[in-house]
Amino acid sequence: MLGNLSIAPAVLYVLEHLERFIFSYGGWLRRIYEKALNLARRRSRRVEKYGILGLAVFVSIPLPATGAWTGSLIAYLLGLPKLKSLVSIEIGVITASAIVYTVTALGVELLKKLFFI
Numbered sequence: 181m182l183g184n185l186s187i188a189p190a191v192l193y194v195l196e197h198l199e200r201f202i203f204s205y206g207g208w209l210r211r212i213y214e215k216a217l218n219l220a221r222r223r224s225r226r227v228e229k230y231g232i233l234g235l236a237v238f239v240s241i242p243l244p245a246t247g248a249w250t251g252s253l254i255a256y257l258l259g260l261p262k263l264k265s266l267v268s269i270e271i272g273v274i275t276a277s278a279i280v281y282t283v284t285a286l287g288v289e290l291l292k293k294l295f296f297i
Contacts, residue, residue, distance in 0.1 A: 181277040184248050188269040191252035192262055217257060228258060232268045235260065239272025242280050248273050 202213045230237070239251035248269055255265035291297070 181273065184273050184277070185270055187248040188252045188266055188273075191249060192256060192266065195253065195256045221257065232260065232264050235265060236268040236272045236275070239269050240275035240279070242276045247276070 199213075202209055228234075235251055235255055238246055238254070239248060251269045251272060252265070255262075255269065
């Protein structure tokens with residue numbers, strides 16, 4: 181959980197510098213980035229609708245591609261405030277960790293009861 185909590189600040193910081201590099205480099209890389217950015221912004225209406233709360237709910241769903249990495253990328257692409265995004269992502273990570281822990285603990289207890297361990 182601590183490793184996952186430390187990802188969001190790093191990703192939000194690196195993305196800013198990566199974008200500067202892409203725009204200064206120009207060329208085909210910049211065109212691809214702009215197309216991807218426009219596509220992401222067009223398809224992000226639902227997250228924009230719910231804002232920071234939607235970001236927290238998105239990150240808290242323990243499924244592939246819904247964690248701190250993706251949440252940080254979404255927050256950056258939507259231009260959400262960094263501090264609020266960071267808090268939202270951290271709340272989502274803690275919630276996802278609690279969900280995974282609860283499901284695992286219940287599963288272990290169920291297996292113990294089934295197999296009389």
